[in-house]
């Protein structure tokens with residue numbers, strides 16, 4: 239799943255369960271639940287990397303847009319809660335944990351980092367995705383995005 243929906247899911251968890259003892263582990267678990275159970279489409283980084291050792295421009299553009307939306311949302315949280323550092327820390331921790339399973343892969347894909355454990359992990363992540371078609375898999379993520387935005391701002 240893309241980074242933006244993972245980020246929003248973490249923010250919704252913090253909004254409704256503002257206890258760090260619950261919100262932080264739940265945010266981390268939410269990553270795997272969303273990847274495993276929600277049909278989605280992602281750029282095919284794994285396949286592109288295995289075949290050509292580089293990525294399609296379209297994949298990089300999707301990553302850039304997705305990452306920018308996530309950062310923009312984080313900036314919004316910073317501005318909205320700037321008088322409450324504890325709240326910001328909780329959001330930051332939850333968002334960090336909810337996106338960590340994907341950000342771990344950045345050194346592998348983008349920094350040429352080769353390591354047996356990291357390669358196994360990337361394979362594991364690749365096998366544990368509920369992949370859908372481009373339109374279907376984007377539609378479910380858009381629905382999830384709007385649902386999370388609705389819950390967050392309601």
Ligand SMILES: [Zn+2]
Nearest residue numbers: 239273339340
């Ligand atoms: Zn993932």
